[in-house]
Amino acid sequence: MKELNLDLHLHGRYAGGVSKNMTIPVMAEQTKLKGLDVLVTADILHKTWFEHVKKNLEEESNGVYRDLKGDCNFIIGGEIEDNKRIHHLFYLPSLESAQELREKFLGKGNLDCIMCGRPKLRITAEEFAQSVDDVGGIFGPAHSFTPYTGIFAFFDSLKDAYGSMHSKLEFIELGLSADTNSADRIKENHSYTFLSSSDAHSPWPHRIGREFNRIKMEKPDFKSLKKAISEKEEKLITLNVGLNPKEGxxxxxxxxxxxxxxxxxxxEQLNWKCLKCTGQIKRGARDRIEILANVENSHPSFRPKYVYSLPLAEIIQQAVQTKGINTKAVQSKWKDFVERFSNEIFVLVDATESELNEVDENIAKKIIAFRNNLVLYIPGGGGDYGKPIICETKEEMERKKIELKNELAGISDIANQKTLGQF
Ligand SMILES: [Zn+2]
Ligand SMILES: [Zn+2]
Known part of the structure; x- marks a missing residue:
């Protein structure tokens, strides 16, 4: 059995807001640089995307799919939106079962429009789950705690959401705004496997694999994934890796x-209308979890460790202090590291300090500081990503905390100051 890195939530070029570069060959090539072994095909119910996937993958053996250059394995799957606007993920045994599922959903929503990679279907979560189960697939809620389309935005319990299909539910996706510690504060979630995936809309290594799962697999296929998800006590999922939820x-x-x-x-006092503009206030994942939380600091015995990660380019950017991640300075250092260790995930999670020092001591220091959690976060919310600030020592962290408090106190209102407690 091999330990593989899997990103199981992405979108192809026919879903809304997705880069034209999201094609199988580019995804596979970038995935190799990132250090992922398996991707989901994404959006497999969309006709044109299905044809693209079929043309660009070969079936190596029963249910094992690879891109034509052999850079990466693929598991068949995608995401849908149900009649309540809740997003759900599904994974399937084969391209044939994707065809079958497509036929079940024909006439229940537009599957093939230019933006329909993630189709809106006029069906309930229960009907969706039943259809996926009928073709031998597995299902679960996507980015479960987000305010617009997460399942917990509409339901207090997964039992209520999936009705009679609830007993077949095996996993939930955490999403960028939650992690294992926060999701396990809801006792019901202790029955499920957690998946951490990127939901990437572009193939570059600061998006693809920004969250991923490390899983022991017999083969890089659906069967092994299903086993890892459902036979929890085997502890085949060895790591969840992702952003600190404050960055979500x-x-x-x-x-x-x-x-x-x-x-x-x-x-609530403001009736969810912003004081400063005409905008609407959206309840954050943190507060939603706080409402539902009914247990503290406890995890089921099978739960793997959750490791925080940050795209390597963003860590380098903080070390070399340039404006963006696309500057020459960042990109050339990124290349040095990836060439030395062959992929980004190895640099972020696995390389030792002395190995990292061989490439660049200054950047190595930041990577180690990040691993040691010497990071302050300006938390995200309302659709705006949070911002990490990596410090090198505990003293620097304390000093920056005070500087930031003063800075934020100067520019914002009491509401913003309330978030300071969470740096
Ligand atoms: Zn979604
Ligand atoms: Zn506003």
Missing amino acids: KYHCTACNFCFSKYSMEQA
């Missing part, structure tokens, strides 16, 4: 237009 776009309760942050009490 919907971590705090905040205005969806100017991103001012609010406490729940303030938002």
Whole structure:
């Protein structure tokens, strides 16, 4: 059995807001640089995308799919939106089962429009789950805690959401605004496997694999994935890796237009209308979890460790202090590291300090500091990503905390100051 890195939530070029570069060959090539072994095909119900996938993958053996250059394996799957606007993920045994599922959904929503990679279907979560189960697939909620389309935005319990299909539910996707610690504060979630995936809309290594799962697999296929997800006590999922939830776009309760942050009490008093602009206040994942939480600091015995990660280019950017990640300085250092260790995930998670020092001591220091959690976060909310600030020592961290407090106190209101407690 091999330990593989899998990113199981992406979108192809026919879903809304997705880069034209999201094609199988580019995804596979970039995935190799990132250090992922398996991707989901994404959007497999869309006709044109299905044809693209079929043309660009070969079936190596029963249910094992690879791109034509052999850079990466693929598992068949995608995401749909149901009649309540909740997003769900599904994974399937084969391209044939994707055809079957497509036929079940024909006439229940537009599957093939130019933006329909993630189709809106006029069916309930229960009907969706039943159809996936009928063709031998597995299903679960996507980015479960986000305010617009996460399952917990509409339901207090997964049992209510999936009705009679609830007993077949095996996994939930955490999403960028939650992690294992926060999701396990809801006792019901202790029955499920957690998946951490990127939901990437472009193939570059700072997006693809920004969250991923490390899983022991017999083969890089659906069968092994299903086993890892459902036979929890085997502990085949060895790591969930992802952003600190504070970096997620919907971590705090905040205005969806100017991103001012609010406490729940303030938002309720204001009737969810922003004080500063005409925007609407959206409840953040953190506050939603706080409402549902019924257990502290406990995890089921099978739960793997959750490791925080950050795209390597962003860590390098902080070390070399340039404006963006696309500068020459960042890109050339990124190349040095990836060439030395052959991929980004190895640099971020696995390389030792002395190995990293061989490439660049200054950047190595930042990578190690990040691993040691010497990071302050300006939390995200309302659709705006949070911002990490990597410090090199505990003293620097304390000093920056005070500087940031003063800075934020100068520019924002009491609501924003309330978030300071969470740096
Ligand atoms: Zn989604
Ligand atoms: Zn506002």
